[in-house]
Amino acid sequence: MIFHKYPYKIVEFKIKKGKTGRKMKKKLSLKKVKTTHSKKDDKVMVTRFSVSPAELKKGDKVTIKMTIRNVSEKLLKHIPWQIVKNKKILCHGVRNEVPSGDSFTVSVSWTAIKGNHFFYGDADPKNILKEPKIKQFNNLPQGADRRVK
Known part of the structure; x- marks a missing residue:
């Protein structure tokens, strides 16, 4: 099986304001996934x-x-x-x-x-x-x- 160049998908993306309202926290999680599209498909x-x-x-x-x-x-x-x-x-x-x-x-x-x-x-x-x-x-x-x- 041949994998795509970037075999990941974004599972979660959150932006939260801090208590002061200025700071922002970012949470990004990536999950590796198998991609099935190859030449032999x-x-x-x-x-x-x-x-x-x-x-x-x-x-x-x-x-x-x-x-x-x-x-x-x-x-x-x-x-x-x-x-x-x-x-x-x-x-x-x-x-x-x-x-x-x-x-x-x-x-x-x-x-x-x-x-x-x-x-x-x-x-x-x-x-x-x-x-x-x-x-x-x-x-x-x-x-x-x-x-x-």
């Missing part, structure tokens, strides 16, 4: 997300792709994923038995309709892999806005 990472073609017309076939990598130090039995358009899931699934360091790509096709559309992908959307919140930022890549004329 990171499980999956979205390494690529694309929506193509970049310029869309009504009726065009659009391909949305997402590549997910197992960045943990062990085989992951189940990696859930989803691809979303305008807050509605276009496609979702689970990839099983992904060895450490391996990647896989998922894709979905969509026929373009007129309007503004926002696409994004998400690895482990319900955090079944139990990554700490600080490590989940790389599970959700920046999405892609597309306007169909």
Whole structure:
């Protein structure tokens, strides 16, 4: 386990006035705590997300792709994923038995309709892999806005 640089938290902090009202006493106690966020807590990472073609017309076939990598130090039995358009899931699934360091790509096709559309992908959307919140930022890549004329 790797500890943060300052693995302490403030347990108590009090400021008291003395009898004369001038002097102040400070009491500060520190408690050493174990921190559990280390590199090995990171499980999956979205390494690529694309929506193509970049310029869309009504009726065009659009391909949305997402590549997910197992960045943990062990085989992951189940990696859930989803691809979303305008807050509605276009496609979702689970990839099983992904060895450490391996990647896989998922894709979905969509026929373009007129309007503004926002696409994004998400690895482990319900955090079944139990990554700490600080490590989940790389599970959700920046999405892609597309306007169909």
